[in-house]
Amino acid sequence: MIQVTLLSHTPNPIRSLYMAYRTCYSTLTPQQVATRIEDDRITEAQMRQFIEERLKTGHASPLEQVAFEFGISGVSRAFSHQFVRHRVGISFEQQSQRYVTYKEGEFPYTVPETVKKAGLAARMEALFGDLGVLYEEMVAAGVPAEDARFLLPNATNTNFKITVNFQALLHICDLRLCTRAQWEFRRVAALMRAEVVRAVPELGKYLQPKCGELRMGYCDESLADWEACPIGRVRPHREALFRLYDQYRMGQLAPLRDEDWAAIEEKEPAGSGEPY
Structure with missing residues (x-):
């Protein structure tokens, strides 16, 4: 089962984002801005309003100064091959099939709902069972895990720990919340969004498909x-x-x-x- 957990994020992201934007648009130094926030001359409501107005302009670089850390588990290697295509503003650590050996040839995997609806899940799982037996025989025969893994299917589950800045997360959601995105990636993106909405709703609301009213507002697909x-x-x-x-x-x-x-x-x- 896919699980996504927000492990941590930039402390007080609204303050961090406000200070990043205000540095660009003020004669005040960052230290002076920080002092005004601390003594409440700049209120939380004022910071939120200022950020919303800046976001309307498309000024995106300050968004890179707010980061989120996620634990992601139970996803397939088919998903992970797509996930790591996102290279800017995101850092990945992924469960290794070289250093992790599946005991007794039992590896976790995902069976898509379409396969189940087609009545082919049992055959798919039986095939994976046979692969697991051969995998175990290979390991027992001295074949290193890094070579035995050549046998494992794209359905094999994997785990991630990632850090992603808010600008990169917006881009991921632009593409992967679209109904054209692969279902598994769409599910992960939706779970990441839900975690951010719970933690920082002021920013989470912007995580939408690119056609969302807070993004482009129209569809640019075919x-x-x-x-x-x-x-x-x-x-x-x-x-x-x-x-x-x-x-x-x-x-x-x-x-x-x-x-x-x-x-x-x-x-x-x-x-x-x-x-x-």
């Missing part, structure tokens, strides 16, 4: 993928936005008609006996 997306109906596609912009730019937007103005100026909805 039109076919957008049409197939279960949340596509509440998120515009980029082509619709570009089409609207082109119509505006070329003066092709349809002008408001008399009936449109009548609807706008209507004081009472049709069929309603009460005013707005």
Whole structure:
């Protein structure tokens, strides 16, 4: 079973993030800003408001000064191959198959729900059982674990301890909370988000798929993928936005008609006996 635990994070991340932003936009020194925070001349509410306004501008580098540490377990090697593609702003330590030898050939693994629904889980697990027997025979014959591991499938479970800064975590969630992301990665990203929301809700709310209202706000995947997306109906596609912009730019937007103005100026909805 996949488990994600927030082990620690930057102490007082709102203060750290505020000071990083304020250093960029103030004649005050960081020491002077810190003193004003300590004596409450700068309040928590003011810091949050300032951060929210800066985030709207897209100024992202200060986000790198807030970090989160996670323990992640019960994920597959199929997931881990994708996870380590994220290389900027994140540090990984992963369970080794070279130094960890599975006793009696028993290794943990993940069987996808699609395999279970297809009625093939028993055959998959039986095959893994045979692999475990051969793995144990190899180890017993003197084959080192680093070579016996060549036998292990992508379904084999692994564990991580990671440190990731907030900017990198935003990027991960942009991509991996999208409904097009692989289900296992989407589950891990959702669990990471839930942990941050519990610990620092002011920042956790920004962890969304890239189409989220606090991120891009629209979908930039293919039109076919957008049409197939279960949340596509509440998120515009980029082509619709570009089409609207082109119509505006070329003066092709349809002008408001008399009936449109009548609807706008209507004081009472049709069929309603009460005013707005």
